[in-house]
Amino acid sequence: MCGQNVCRREQGTVTVSVIVPAVNEERHVAAAVGSAWDSGADEVIVVDGGSRDRTCQRAVEAGAQVLVSLPGRAIQQNEGAGEATGDVLVFLHADCRLPA
Template identity: 55%
Template sequence: MNVPERVSVIIPALNEEKTIGATLAALTALAPDEIIVVDGGSADKTREIGAQSGATVLAAVRGRARQMNRGAQEATGDVLLFLHGDTRLPPTALDEIVAALKDPRYLGGRFDIELEGEHWMLKIVGALINHRSRITKVGTGDQAIFVRREVFNRMGGFPDIPLMEDIAFCRDLKRLGGIACLRSRVITSARRWEVEGVWRTIVKMWTLKFLYLAGVSPVTLKRFYGDAR
């Protein structure tokens, strides 16, 4: 398996004008080989902010899976890093990814997460997310999932489902090989948790994951819970 050299960062975005500027500024400072923003039909200035940063801006049908797959089609790197528009990478992120994937056992991986907000529970929530994903080897989109491009292509990309595409992808990935669980932390906005309520969001997110793992269709989950992300 080839040693990766080029990292393409793909950001699926929808109405992220309040956060994507900081994400792109932090990312640009790391000088990845390529930054691609895939917009799902934003009604704000997300596309303009992306273009002003120097990123390649693409349009896609709304839906994270479709947007990420669209970005991957255009990416030229041999590593694909999927980053949410409200998430900032640690300064050493790209070097850590390349170092991890020099080990042929690892097909991809994810970072630890830190939820940026004021509520005291957020540190505990972040620690639990990190612990769970380290044990299960299944990351979530908030944790900046990365994967060798050749493996991504072999898998056919993210499954075209309205929810849980990140969980489904990581479960399939770990069946093929090793997952690198990097301990450096990405910083992600806790706006959803604070707006909806931390306890309510905890119950909602864990219920969704339980029902999905129990076999409930993501289409059904989307119908009852709406856009949980």
């Protein structure tokens, strides 16, 4: 089973969606989104839980799809997972970065 997944990745058929739950993360979200793209993500979704700053704007500027949901990390993660199209889902905090 693992061997099949490795082969699929080498053939480029496995896709990765990165989901970033965020609330008032204007200062961090663009860097998180950028690190997701730099690491090879096929899709980046920021799920905003009611920010009062420019989190959504910064996420869009960084190239993410933005969803708005009720607050709560689990709610936001589930919302993002429901919209994601990737074979693999990666959940990333807005103040964290993925390696390139």
